[in-house]
Amino acid sequence: MNSIGKTIRSMPGGKFEERFQEITKEVLKNPRVQSFLSSKPEITSEQLNRGINELFQYQTQWNNCDKCPGLDACPNIMKGYQPFLSLYRNDLHLEYQMCPLLRKDNTRKRQASLIQSLYIPKEMTTATFDDVHEDNTRAKAISKAMEFTVHVNPGESGQGLFVYGPFGVGKTFLMGAIANELAERNIQTMIVYAPDFFRELKNGIQDGSYQQKLEVVKRSPVLILDDIGAETMSNWIRDDILGALLQYRMMEKLPTLYTSNFDLDELEHHLSYTQRGGVEKMDQLKAKRIMERIRYLNEVIEMKGVNKRA
Known part of the structure; x- marks a missing residue:
């Protein structure tokens, strides 16, 4: 599983903090992320900061699904599974459910x-x-x-x-x-x-x-x-x-x-x-x-x- 930190470190050049902020903004602009956050107005800034990595994974995995190469070539962390966000014990939590291709x-x-x-x-x-x-x-x-x-x-x-x-x-x-x-x-x-x-x-x-x-x-x-x-x-x-x-x-x-x-x-x-x-x-x-x-x-x-x- 690639975290934001690992993703940034794999990119050429320095300025870790600057890159982190850029990726964070990109994640928060994602339509799926925005839809989830709008359905959970009780989420605090502190919870959002702690859960930014889950939001990043959520975005990344769904990007893979949007460009689905087929079940055999699925690049997701769990082949054939799609991510879903929830709020669990005051923190953002990722769950995975079978995609239609895997169910079929x-x-x-x-x-x-x-x-x-x-x-x-x-x-x-x-x-x-x-x-x-x-x-x-x-x-x-x-x-x-x-x-x-x-x-x-x-x-x-x-x-x-x-x-x-x-x-x-x-x-x-x-x-x-x-x-x-x-x-x-x-x-x-x-x-x-x-x-x-x-x-x-x-x-x-x-x-x-x-x-x-x-x-x-x-x-x-x-x-x-x-x-x-x-x-x-x-x-x-x-x-x-x-x-x-x-x-x-x-x-x-x-x-x-x-x-x-x-x-x-x-x-x-x-x-x-x-x-x-x-x-x-x-x-x-x-x-x-x-x-x-x-x-x-x-x-x-x-x-x-x-x-x-x-």
């Missing part, structure tokens, strides 16, 4: 801590509704997504959304916006790219890690299964993973959201057709049981539009 950065970090993702591009998890391009083909999906964020109540209601449509229309981006909006409400969300997640669980069978990984996902207050239907289906994925996952979440009333290139009938057919080849009656029944849960607990929304990735 802290909010962003807090939100990021509430959004977990597996195999999802970072730009998708940082999306907001302001970033989602709304047109006639997406209006309903956006409206329903925003409505969901208002009414969601994990543990009390397991109602979710099933958003389907062609590749590249913004389904995953919309889910990222939902996750960030929920983070504003301190609701934790996990976004999982389903094909890679199922593949990871399969690889975890050998080292016994798959159960632990599955537990983390299935207990998330809000779960988003992105691109379900794009995985290679097997009895194990359908029955032991997806079936068990959805059963638990249904019983605990934890909302699950889905994106898919398939509509519900197409997804049911996909779940029926395993690597064994063909579609057997038992596979159809198991697929139907899973789809009944999805149909019962999720509002189905078709999302159309131009492929944004083309």
Whole structure:
């Protein structure tokens, strides 16, 4: 912290007292300092003399804020903090409060801590509704997504959304916006790219890690299964993973959201057709049981539009 004395001594030449008086006059002419002093008419000349260094710091720090170079390059004594004057025990006192940039950065970090993702591009998890391009083909999906964020109540209601449509229309981006909006409400969300997640669980069978990984996902207050239907289906994925996952979440009333290139009938057919080849009656029944849960607990929304990735 640079005091007036240190500042003067760092200046070339002598005449300490003269320079001190010049800086004092400059400080007292500062509009912010004048505004504070006018609000405290009880301040005496003696208090003012004792507190001139606090007034100098107040001016200096606010000059930095007026020319703000950004949070990372903040030159203030306490990075990201702005000074405020008060009268404490008959003396001028400086306090520091977070600046808007630091508050925004802290909010962003807090939100990021509430959004977990597996195999999802970072730009998708940082999306907001302001970033989602709304047109006639997406209006309903956006409206329903925003409505969901208002009414969601994990543990009390397991109602979710099933958003389907062609590749590249913004389904995953919309889910990222939902996750960030929920983070504003301190609701934790996990976004999982389903094909890679199922593949990871399969690889975890050998080292016994798959159960632990599955537990983390299935207990998330809000779960988003992105691109379900794009995985290679097997009895194990359908029955032991997806079936068990959805059963638990249904019983605990934890909302699950889905994106898919398939509509519900197409997804049911996909779940029926395993690597064994063909579609057997038992596979159809198991697929139907899973789809009944999805149909019962999720509002189905078709999302159309131009492929944004083309």
